[in-house]
Amino acid sequence: MRLTCPHCGSRGLEEFSYRGDATVQRPALEAPEEDWVAYVYLRDNPCGAHRELWYHGAGCRAWLVVERDTLTHVVHNVRAVCREETP
């Protein structure tokens, strides 16, 4: 598997580590406990398109949002998490 890092270009899987679902949002401190439990523990396991967080630890150390199909493994898009625009 390869990911095209917006800073480093196409790189092999071994440079990255996977974190998981990129769609979850850290709740506000005062949010209900259920929200916090959901944020910390509960994850969907979608079959198909998914947004995932990957860390380019052996490269530029950027956290990346990878749009990937969990069924076909096709990577549709990779962007740095802290940037809105697609490179």
Added chain:
Amino acid sequence: MSGLRVAGRGRKARRTFRHGAGNGLETGRQIRFTFDGKSYLGHPGDTLASALLANGVRLLGRSFKYHRPRGLLSAGPEEPNALVELRQGAAREPNTRATIAEIFDGLVASSQNRWPGLALDVLGINGFFSPVFTAGFYYKTFMWPASFWEKVYEPLIRRAAGLGRAADAADPDRYEKITAFCDVLVVGAGPAGLSAALAAAESGVQVILCEQDALPGGRLRGERTLIDGRPGWMWAQDAHRRLAGMTNVRIMTRSCVFARYDGGTYGVLERVFDHLPAPREGQPRQRMWRVVAEHCVVATGGIERPIVFPNNDRPGIMLAASVRTYLHRFGVIPGHRAVVYTNNSDGLRTVADLHHAGVRVVAIVEAGTSTAAQDLARQTGAVLFSGATIANTFGRLGVTAAVIRDAHGREHRVGCDLIAVSGGWSPDIALTTHQGARPVYRDDLAAFVPAQGAGGSDLHVVGVAAGVMTDRGAFESGLRAGYLTSGADGSGKMRLPDVNDAAYDITPVWQGPGTGNLPRAGKAFVDFQNDVTARDIRLAAQEGFQSVEHLKRYTTLCMATDQGKTANVNALAMLADITGRSVSETGTTLIRPPVQPVALGALAGAHRGRHFRPFRLPPTHRWAEEQGAVFAENGLWLRAQWYPRPGETHWLETVNREVETVRNRVGFCDVSTLGKIDLQGPDVRVFLDRLYVNGWQKLPVGRARYGLMLREDGFVFDDGTTARLGENHYVMTTTTAKAASVMQHLEFCHQCLWPELDVQFISVTDEWAQIAVAGPNSRDVMRQIVDPDFDLSNAAFGFMAAADVTVCGGLRARLFRLSFSGELAYEIAVPARYGDALARRLMQAGAPYGIAPYGTEALGVMRIEKGHPAGAELNGQTTAHDLGMGRLLSGRKDFIGRRMADRAALRDPARPTLVGLKPLRVDAPLVCGAHLLPKGAAATAASDQGWIASSAWSPTVGSWIGLGFLQNGPARLGDVVAVHNPLAGTVTEAVVVSPVFVDPQGERLHG
């Protein structure tokens, strides 16, 4: 002893089996090799299979379950039968296919899975017990009594059924890994692959051409095909030469593309020196390539199938195209009286080729009826049986006769020593299915082909692999794919060579009629390597295993090292037949990597022994070695554990001396392994506030503070100190173990959670050598190190102070007044390259003050004496409350883990909480992992109240001491608890005390 007679020896004088030159042979030279101790001659270019065949050796092995005599089925990598051991001693390699093993001078090869010898194999008797070994035998026969499985059945089966022996010693050879990139990867150097490579290369793109064979040409080596009026293999050689002269082409022979992975990544195994006695100096035996390609042209050709009929496994029964390969490439006649049995037009080529080579073809058995066969029969004098099958064969160690059942059901016994069989061609589609693309069945070819667009737009399947069965089609599809992948419009340039072409017709016949029903006629093998018969398939289907996946697992069909390359489609077609479905409806299993067996040594590459996990060495490592330090692994780090001195006879003696040195004089220890992160920016303070549970708003410049980090689930993640070196400049330390994960955590928090914070940070763990100097004399020593203009007095540089300083006459350094030992102590950091020099300077400067280095063991003893939590306490299952640090949790800010840490159950005082433990008898060791129970309680899980996390002999206290977690711990100081060690079966007693054993007021470190 007639039973010991080997085929090819005996009654008659030895007949010759080498009839001519062979297009892949160097007949001018001879090579000597041995097989089962007997010496033979061959030529460079011979495989072990062709060389043995040339010497009249037909019996090469015994089958897996029934120990049936087996010879060669094929001439290529699909070979299921002829598995042999190559080489000797540590280099011995089992289960090697004789059909791809090239011989070299001095090669020692032997057969396997036989005892005492090939011709007489005692376990051949398994054949008589064959009812025991039918489909699902693993699941049925040996089910009872259960206790018999391990002791009786399994060892019995393991010995009776088996493959070769692994070497007993470590592999003496080297393997290496390499990554390559290209625009177009072409897999296979047959007519289609070579055409594709030429077309792509001429367009200027980077091309890698991989061929698993030693020579280019593919099927052209095994046929008499003429291309532009010359033998096809010459065309292949010319094409190869042209490609080799191009700078944008890398040709890799003996290189099998064994897997396709996501993102255009391919695994390629290059057998660099398998064909020579030993690798050249400094070269690997095999090389594992990872090739990343924009496009891949799959020109892997096809695999010929056998036909299933009773006793179809005798030596001398071979695939028809393989017979042609032995004839043309190796100049070997596989027999002298041949029967050709085919269900397709391609198989008929064998009749003409055998006849041309002087072999008498006694009978042609064709499943259908063709005029081509009639013509051939007329030309060769062979008897033609149309619409016929082979009903049985005879010959104990090699075929001697075939029983042909003609279209009218009459049986004819025909003497022969070779049966060339063709059940049609299966496109070799393995690479196209590795990512889950299902192939489709084509009735006209009676074969599975890749679905349109299978595997992605970067995959281009050409030639026979794509179901294109003509030579012309192979060139055409190869050229087209070559131009397509290079982005060039080659339609105008495409020139097809002149090639004599023939259509491919097949009458889909998989097995002789009734083959699966008539066990008495003899076993009809579908999967030769795993000894799966037609009857097994029928039985499995009858017992309800009608899905292909179930059938496969129940019968072990296609689960041998050849992955059922020659068996799969026959088995599916037979299952379809039995269950009344079409082959399409029955479906097929997907093929997983690797396409061919790959040695574990090649997958490991250089990552073996010490290189599996390289050491990280602290900056003072060489110096510590000179001191005679004993080292221990600490994650990847190799750290000095203690520094023995002459006369010390036990490690504890050394550690006690090191502890006493620090407590009474001064010692030093390399702590460079701690993670160090340099943070800068106006928002670092806010950032730290959110990372750590405690507050950072009031930390002044020049001070350090202890910090505790949680995970978002509320459990402790890591701890360390962070010092403020400037207005917007901080340096954080982490534990050794968590250095990388804390860095990743910081990146996550900054980039994903709070990108608005103006913060920059970087790991500087490897940039700084950091040494702890501890003990009552440490200030005196530091005065010799730190340049004199810096005021080291307690008033000016007190506990938890931090500063940029210069040392040893101007060298920039960082100085921290931190103490892990509980003594007056400093940590001094210098650029890593000065670490070694600093250690030497400390030894010199500290000599008058009694300085000595101390290792991680003494460090551990002193931190237990001070009750500082470390790895065993920060184990991912403890909370700040558990560690007695609940009061650190700030209530005035958000921080990682705050909400989850606040859950009632995690604040419950009944949770096991950090305490100190002292045995009632000071010399009774406390053992880590021991359970804490109420005094007198039964040693049951119900009365379990905690555990001991760390323990040590404390020379300072004069007792064993421990840190543990105990329910309601802080409220139970002075209680006596039982310490149960279930491993040793002991119960001792210990008193609960404060976790700080030494200097509880902390006076020493403030001194």
